[in-house]
Amino acid sequence: MRRLITSLVVLLLLLVVADRVGVVAASRVVASKLETSAGLTSAPSVRIRGFPFLTQAVGGRYDEIDVTVTNLVRFGVRLSRLDASMHGVRLPLSQALSGRVSNVPVEGITATAVITYAEVASRGNIAGMSVVPSGTGVRVTARLTVLGQSVTADAESTVRLSGGFIVVTARKVSVLGQS
Numbered sequence: 001m002r003r004l005i006t007s008l009v010v011l012l013l014l015l016v017v018a019d020r021v022g023v024v025a026a027s028r029v030v031a032s033k034l035e036t037s038a039g040l041t042s043a044p045s046v047r048i049r050g051f052p053f054l055t056q057a058v059g060g061r062y063d064e065i066d067v068t069v070t071n072l073v074r075f076g077v078r079l080s081r082l083d084a085s086m087h088g089v090r091l092p093l094s095q096a097l098s099g100r101v102s103n104v105p106v107e108g109i110t111a112t113a114v115i116t117y118a119e120v121a122s123r124g125n126i127a128g129m130s131v132v133p134s135g136t137g138v139r140v141t142a143r144l145t146v147l148g149q150s151v152t153a154d155a156e157s158t159v160r161l162s163g164g165f166i167v168v169t170a171r172k173v174s175v176l177g178q179s
Contacts, residue, residue, distance in 0.1 A: 015054075023053035026096075033101075034067065044069040060092040078119050084111040120159070120166060131168075140168060151176055 031043040050056055050063035065086045072079045088107025095101050117138065121131040129142040137158045144153055155170035 015052075019052045019054045022057065023048050026053070026057065030065070030067075034069075038069075040069060041071065057093050057096070060090060062089040062091070063087070065089050077115065077123070079113045080116050080119075081114040082111065084109060115166070120168065123166065124168075137171070138168065140170070146175075 027046040031046040035043040045068040047066040067084045069082045086106045090105045117131040140155045154174045156172040
């Protein structure tokens with residue numbers, strides 16, 4: 001009986017080790033494929049969540065896969081970081097092993113993109129404009145020429161995303177120290 005229990009414990013430990021090795025190997029493969037297919041400059045960070053991994057792989061449905069990409073440029077905009085969390089990812093094991101994956105359906109995805117203040121300022125197309133955090137919004141500062149005079153203007157502003165665009169709206173404007 002003691003041998004049977006020892007054998008079962010060893011078998012269980014081997015299965016856990018195999019599961020963890022499998023999830024690490026699969027994460028690396030997914031990262032490599034994403035790097036190539038998305039034309040990234042480096043492999044993203046990929047984390048396949050859920051335990052046990054092997055039952056997800058055999059079933060072809062993964063509870064959650066998190067992907068983090070840094071320094072991503074798309075449509076001329078530099079994102080310093082993109083975090084995506086995909087839920088209910090479907091990929092049959094046969095397709096994954098053969099490398100013949102044409103699409104990967106997901107039940108849901110949540111993503112967060114981070115753009116730097118410098119990138120927001122550069123999108124304003126005003127030379128020397130700066131955007132810095134200020135309270136719950138941002139402070140936009142620029143040197144402008146008005147009636148032949150060079151002046152500095154500040155604006156306490158809010159930032160929001162609307163229809164895929166970053167919208168900066170001035171709440172309080174100050175020119176030459178006057179509001």
